[in-house]
Amino acid sequence: MWAHLRELIFPMPGACLWCGLQGAPAVCGRCRVELSWLPPDRCPRCGRPVAVGPWGRAAAAGAGTAAGPVRVPPAPPRCWSCRVRPPAFAGVTCLGLYRGLLKWTVNAVKEKGQRFLLPPLAEMLARRLLADGVVFDLVTAPPLDPRRLRRRGHHPALALADQLAVLCGRPFLPGALRRTRAVRAQSGLTGAQRRRNLRGAAEAVPHAARRLAGRRVLLVDDVITTGSTLDAAARALLAAGAVGVWAAVLADNGPRRALP
Ligand SMILES: [Zn+2]
Numbered sequence: 050m051w052a053h054l055r056e057l058i059f060p061m062p063g064a065c066l067w068c069g070l071q072g073a074p075a076v077c078g079r080c081r082v083e084l085s086w087l088p089p090d091r092c093p094r095c096g097r098p099v100a101v102g103p104w105g106r107a108a109a110a111g112a113g114t115a116a117g118p119v120r121v122p123p124a125p126p127r128c129w130s131c132r133v134r135p136p137a138f139a140g141v142t143c144l145g146l147y148r149g150l151l152k153w154t155v156n157a158v159k160e161k162g163q164r165f166l167l168p169p170l171a172e173m174l175a176r177r178l179l180a181d182g183v184v185f186d187l188v189t190a191p192p193l194d195p196r197r198l199r200r201r202g203h204h205p206a207l208a209l210a211d212q213l214a215v216l217c218g219r220p221f222l223p224g225a226l227r228r229t230r231a232v233r234a235q236s237g238l239t240g241a242q243r244r245r246n247l248r249g250a251a252e253a254v255p256h257a258a259r260r261l262a263g264r265r266v267l268l269v270d271d272v273i274t275t276g277s278t279l280d281a282a283a284r285a286l287l288a289a290g291a292v293g294v295w296a297a298v299l300a301d302n303g304p305r306r307a308l309p
Pocket residue numbers: 065066067068069070076077078079080081
């Protein structure tokens with residue numbers, strides 16, 4: 050048992066952390082694909098998968114006629130939700146969907162405190178930020194829920210934000226935002242209820258506001274569900290003078306969204 054525990058905490062060099070494949074880096078190619086898979090059709094604003102097939106995609110772009118070829122656009126248009134009520138953040142970089150190996154890993158980090166799983170995920174997310182061409186000046190996370198922090202004893206989003214800041218060579222500003230009032234737990238609430246629950250519930254602390262002015266901020270969280278937590282935090286950052294906010298999350302646990 051101790052040998053197994055030791056391997057979990059200090060994995061053998063040259064073995065995949067997830068499947069134990071010998072001679073592999075920390076994450077083998079197969080696990081990397083499973084951890085970071087995203088469907089190709091996603092809303093460019095909220096990052097949500099959108100319900101579009103090849104025909105829907107072409108129809109959504111209004112491309113093609115009976116006489117001419119159908120050209121598939123490089124990306125789908127924004128989802129219905131982002132057209133009606135765009136979020137305060139400009140976009141989301143996400144590692145993968147909240148299912149399978151990634152779901153298991155996120156829960157292992159959040160609920161069981163297995164933080165040794167975070168560095169390879171942070172490295173993969175940093176690579177994706179680079180691939181997405183995201184440019185930012187500093188890194189922060191949504192405000193802490195003190196009760197949840199006491200229960201868990203750690204804050205996965207803050208730990209992830211810290212590691213991303215180091216990997217990307219940008220300053221980390223922990224605790225830049227705080228709650229202005231107590232909020233209900235978000236789980237079990239609808240999207241509209243979540244927005245109401247969080248409306249005006251976050252603000253930048255005065256010393257952070259000075260550092261946020263005129264800066265492009267990377268806002269880091271572990272999971273995006275409806276996006277209301279990131280939206281409320283992004284609003285508070287923009288209100289404090291940030292010139293733009295981009296979100297980075299490990300996993301997307303939201304529903305598919307429809308195109309207009
Ligand atoms: Zn593996």
